[in-house]
Amino acid sequence: MSSQTPSSPERGDFIREIVAADLREGRCETVVTRFPPEPNGYLHIGHAKSICLNFGIAREFGGRCHLRFDDTNPTKEEQEYIGAIEADIRWLGFDWGEHLYFASDYFEQLYEWAVHLIKAGKAYVDDLTADQIREYRGTFTEPGRDSPWRNRSADESLDLFARMRAGEFPNGARVLRARIDMASPNINLRDPVLYRILHAEHPRTGDAWCVYPTYDFAHGQSDAIEGVTHSICTLEFADHRPLYDWLIDNLPVPSRPHQYEFARLNLTHTVLSKRVLLRLVNGGYVRGWDDPRMPTLSGLRRRGFPAEGIRDLATMIGVAKAESVVEVEMLEHAVRDVLNRRAPRRFAVLDPLKMVLENYPEGQVEEMEVPNNPEDPFAGSRRVPFTRELWIERDDFMEEPVRKFFRLAPGREVRLRSAYFVTCREVVKDAAGRIVELRCTYDPATRGGDAPDGRRPKATLHWVSAAHAVPAEVRLYDYLFRSPHPGADGRDLFEDLNPDSETVLRGCLVEPSLADLPVGETVQFERLGYFCPGPDSAPGAPVFNRTLTLKDTWAKLQAQGRDDAA
C-alpha cells in the first residue's frame, strides 16, 4: 500500500514543515490550529481533509485544535447542523476538548474593533447599495472608484454605525467598509465590507444583533482572540490573506495568527459543495444528508465506510498547494484495505435459488464451523446451520455453462464453503420455464470442505439454510454522478446524475447471525462485497447498504500504471 502513497506525515508536507520550523525557531511555543465550519450544512469528505490536517497537526506537535463555528450568517445557519458537525468530527476520531468556540461569542469584541477602525480613519459607513458597491469596485483590469461616502467624517460614521446596530435602518441600507485602497490590484483590498445589516434571528444570539460581521472581518480576529498560531484554509482564501494581515496589523488584537493555504480535496464522480448537496437533499434526489451515496461524513458512515479509511485517504493524498482531482477509487481502496482486515465474513444470498440435497436426512441440522475472517486468525469462527434445503446465488448456476464458467452446472460438482461438496443432478422448472430448484446430492466424506481423495472442485459457493435464512432488503449503490467530472464542459450538474445509483433488492436471504447486526457494523458478504445494516433496519428485518464491491479498481489502475511504466 505504501508504494501508492504520494505523501506521508513522516515525510511531512509544506504546512507541517512550517509548523516544525516555527516551533524549532521559537516563533511559537505551542501550535494552535482550528477547524472553522460554517453551520449551514453537513460536513463532507473535503472537510475531512481539513479536519485531519488541523487536528492531526495539533496532535503530532503537542498543540491543540479548536472547533470554531463560523456562525456569522444567521440566514443560512441552523442549530441542527451544529450537533451533526460535532458528531461527525468525533466519529472521524478527533476531539477539541474544551476548545469549542463560536464566532458569535466575539460579536461584542468585533464591534468594538470596528469602532476602533472608524476612529482611526480606517473604516467608514457607506450608503451605496450592494449593486453600486459592486459597480464601483472595478474589475481585475480596471481600478475601483471611491464611494462618495468614503471621506465622511469618523464622527458621522461612528454615529451611523451605532444607529445601524440599534436597528434604525433596513437590510442593505448601509454597510461598514474598511478604508484601504480602491485602486489595489487585489480586489479584496478595495475597501472590503466589514459589516452588513441583517434583521434576522441568530440561532445563538437571538435578536441581540442586526449587524453582522463578514467572514473576512470575523475570521482572522477570531483566530487572534483564541491565540490560533496557524490558520489553515483552502486556496481560494489566498487572495484574502493581505486583508487578513491588514486587519491584524491595524487592530489591537491579543495575538498574531498567520494564514496558510492548501489545495482543497476534489474527488471524481463527486460534488463537494454544500450548496449542491443541499439541492440534492431538498430536491428529493437522495434519502437525505446521510444518504449512502452522499459524500457527507454521515452518508459515508451510513454506507459503512470506516473512519480509519477516510483518515488513511487523507494521509495518502497528503497536502499540497496545487489543485488536483483525486480518483474516488483511491478512497474506495483505502476503505477496502481497512475492511479487508476488519470486516467479519458472512453468508448472504442476494438472488436466491433453492438447492435440495436429496441424500441429506430430512430434519437434520448440522452446525458448520465457518472462519470469521481468513485475514485475521484472531477473528475466530462461528457456527452456521446446514440443512437439506439451501439457498444459493442464482447466477452461481448455469444450465448450459459457457466457457470459463466453473461454477455449478448439471452433473458438475462444487464446494459449499465450509460444508460439503455437492453435485447437481436435476434442474426443476416452473410452467414458464424458469429454474426454481436444483436437485443435488452431497458427499458426506467432504464435511468441512475437503475430500479425502484430494479432489478439488473449481468453485466454492456461499449458501444459507432455507430453514434458518433471514429475509433482508439489500440496497446496492453506485456513483451518484455518472461522469467522473460532474457538470464539466458547461453541462448542468443534474444531467450527470446516475439514474441507477441505487438498486433495491428485496427477498434476499442472509445467515441467521445477520438478523440483528447493529446498525453501522460493516461485514463482508462472502464473494459479494462489503455491506452494512442501515437505520431503516427493524429487529429481525435488516436493511443492508452495500458499502463497496470486492473489486479494487484503484489497485488495478495502479498495477496498470506500473506495467505501462515498465
Ligand code: ATP
Ligand atoms: P463548501 O464549499 O462545501 O460549501 P465551505 O468551505 O463553505 O464548504 P466551511 O464550513 O466554510 O465550508 O468549511 C470549513 C473548513 O473546511 C474551511 O476551512 C474550508 O477551507 C475547509 N474545506 C471545505 N471544503 C474543503 C475541501 N473540499 N477540501 C479541503 N478543505 C475543505
Ligand code: MG
Ligand atoms: Mg466557507
